[in-house]
Amino acid sequence: MxxxxxxxxxxxxxxxxxxxxxxxxxxxxxxxxxxxxxxxxxxxxxxxxxxxxxxxxxxxxxxxxxxxxxxxxxxxxxxxxxxxxxxxxxxxxxxxxxxxxxxxxxxxxxxxxxxxxxxxxxxxxxxxxxxxxxxxxxxxxxxxxxxxxxxxxxxxxxxxxPDSFKTIFNPPDFPPDCYQWRTTVRYSDLDFNMHTHQSVYTKFCLDAITSAALKGKLRYFNRDICFYPLESVDITFIGESFAEDELLVNILQDTCDQTIIRCLIENNRKPVTYLVLKLGLTTLSVSKL
The missing domain is CATH 3.10.129.10 (Hotdog Thioesterase)
Incomplete structure (x- = not known):
């Protein structure tokens, strides 16, 4: 320890x-x-x-x-x-x-x-x-x-x-044909307030992006996304989710900088979190598994 x-x-x-x-x-x-x-x-x-x-x-x-x-x-x-x-x-x-x-x-x-x-x-x-x-x-x-x-x-x-976060970070419009991935919140995903733990949203998005990459829905990314180093993630918390809620993750790859992937997580059509992730293109070369 x-x-x-x-x-x-x-x-x-x-x-x-x-x-x-x-x-x-x-x-x-x-x-x-x-x-x-x-x-x-x-x-x-x-x-x-x-x-x-x-x-x-x-x-x-x-x-x-x-x-x-x-x-x-x-x-x-x-x-x-x-x-x-x-x-x-x-x-x-x-x-x-x-x-x-x-x-x-x-x-x-x-x-x-x-x-x-x-x-x-x-x-x-x-x-x-x-x-x-x-x-x-x-x-x-x-x-x-x-x-x-x-x-x-x-x-x-x-x-x-940023030390103020005064800028309101609103998610863009996600087209109806964007890649979507569904998951269900587990009790083990909750924090002590019985809400979905903040870190779990990042995990959900990386799982969703992995699914999109493996199905050929993304440019430049074509394997398990955890092998691409994540350079940054910017998360805006909009709503709440709880155990057994079914969440929908919408994925949108930036057209100008395709290393940037935007994710909007919804709970019953209501936005919960909006994430902007920037990924490196050079994969990790070695796994100890």
Whole structure:
């Protein structure tokens, strides 16, 4: 099991060092899977009540849980062939509350190789606080704003991913003849709020794209999509889904840049998530399976 050491935890940022062996984070290539990396970054904060997880716990007690509205992940392709047996990472978190408190905040993260300091993953996620009873957005608690006040306008950014997400990211129109793939949400796909876990939507889309590729519906991609390194994924969370819901994944390959594939997931014709994935064309050459 990984050993997690907290190196820093204050209003400016949180940094941990993670060492150990990969366990249950691989896919059919035998290496890291894209859908598990975000879980890994969040999961290692579940030690010693460091900042990100303790906020979730306190918000839950105060009946104001947080929900993801949008997440951007940008991958260094090296991470998909990184350290088959052992790893040693620095994971740095930075919380940025909205202006004047607001109802949302941005959680930035960066994963670095400890020895080379090579950036392997950049993550930015916008989270919104809501009232559990009314299901409406509420202002960030005062204690939260005090804890994560911006210490300086010149605070060094962890990455150059968007830090505001002010732009509304609306999905395009998907033509009726676009490739479609259906799946059913399992109970094992749920998070502790009994909604479909955020990472599962990425997994669904990669499965759907694999189906399209193997059936010759995509240009340039003609095999199991997990063998093509995912360069980035931008996810907008629109609605919710639950166990036993049947979801429809609509796939649209960009006509200008065919390494970009757009996916709209619907639940009973209602949009649930919209994903924009950018894939590398050079496949991973070796599988340990």
């Amino acid at each position: 990984p050993v997690v050491t907290v190196l820093k935890d204050d209003a400016e940022s949180t940094q941990v060092r993670v060492e150990g062996q990969i366990y249950n984070f691989d896919n059919r290539t035998g290496f890291w899977s894209p859908w598990s990396l975000s879980d890994f970054v969040v999961g290692v904060s579940n030690v010693d009540n460091i900042s990100p997880v303790s906020d979730y716990m306190r918000a839950d007690v105060e009946n104001t849980p947080v929900f993801q509205k949008r997440q951007i992940l940008r991958f260094n392709p090296n991470i998909f062939t990184y350290s088959k047996l052992k790893f040693k990472f620095h994971i740095i978190h930075q919380i940025q509350p909205g202006e004047n408190g607001g109802t949302s905040y941005v959680w930035n993260s960066v994963v670095k190789d400890v020895e080379s300091q090579t950036v392997l993953l950049e993550r930015a996620v916008k989270l919104v606080t809501i009232d559990r009873t009314t299901r409406k957005a509420v202002e960030l608690p005062k204690w939260f704003r005090q804890k994560y006040h911006d210490p300086s306008p010149k605070m060094e950014r962890l990455n150059d991913l």
